[in-house]
Amino acid sequence: MNEHRRQILQMLSEGKLSADEAERLISAIEEPSTTKSSDIGPKSGGKDRPKYLRVQVDSEDGDRHEGPTKVNVRVPMQLLRAGVKLAYLIPAAALQKANLAMHEKGIPVDLSQIKPDNLEELVEQLSDLVVDVDQKDANTKVKVRVFCE
């Protein structure tokens, strides 16, 4: 790349190119390299794929004075993938019924649309998922946290 740059500068010094043309040519040469480096950047320095889905629940019942209860669940993402693949095994008629039941409950999900590509995309997006629920009543305090790691 430096060789091209040197040639352009030499042509500029020889008067074969104007300053504007030289600038445009240099920027044209540099563009692909910057694009490549920026492409590599986020992937190499970016987040790893999540391996686990974690659910943590901390609850405290003030009335009973029994102390806090802590629940910690760690589910491998691989299990989620395999679980969703079970949807392929559901017969079409049953799938239709399941879709209908979910629509009735206000969940607009079409299980027949879950394909391997969509599934991978879904799991990828889960890496950014963090759900925090804090509930504070007079007697109880519940904190639920769902995230991927």
Added chain:
Amino acid sequence: MIPFVAVVSLRNQESRTFRLWIPLVLIWLLLLPLGILLSPFIFIACLVCRVNPLRGLAVLWQILNALTDTQLDVEHRTAGVSFHIL
């Protein structure tokens, strides 16, 4: 890799912890002949339900493999339960 061991830890009020190692590999070995014996019936059931038996087997295998590293802990002042699949 399918899970080979499950560890169940139980803690009681006196903070005594009982740890139980369950060799899942023995369970798989016991289930294997049973599965082979039942395979014709499972095959027929799959055909009746219009499910590809090979696909079903593949998904089942994937689920078994994915169970490794599953962990569940429940801690309370009076007792605690921990379940870990290795």
